[in-house]
Amino acid sequence: xxxxxxxxxxxxxxxxxxxxxxxxxxxxxFLKDQIEMLAFFQQQNKREMELENIIQKNIHMMNDCYxxxxxxxxxxxxxxxxxxxx
Numbered sequence: 001x002x003x004x005x006x007x008x009x010x011x012x013x014x015x016x017x018x019x020x021x022x023x024x025x026x027x028x029x030f031l032k033d034q035i036e037m038l039a040f041f042q043q044q045n046k047r048e049m050e051l052e053n054i055i056q057k058n059i060h061m062m063n064d065c066y067x068x069x070x071x072x073x074x075x076x077x078x079x080x081x082x083x084x085x086x
Contacts, residue, residue, distance in 0.1 A: 003035070 013027075020030035 016030065017027055020027050023030060025033070
């Protein structure tokens with residue numbers, strides 16, 4: 001599909017040309033890659049945020065499990081002391 005962009009600042013075009021040249025790309029190839037990257041960036045960003053959310057939930061759950069295991073360990077220690085005292 002063809003896309004045309006009009007009235008772009010000449011300084012911006014010059015910068016784009018410089019960047020494309022440094023990367024060994026034509027202006028067209030460079031801009032095509034940038035547009036495609038931009039199109040998928042939001043989707044990738046959403047996935048990263050969902051993953052971060054899952055990681056935070058897992059950390060919270062692990063902390064809860066640790067607290068409960070600590071309580072159980074204290075209870076077992078208390079029960080063992082009671083057995084020793086009898």
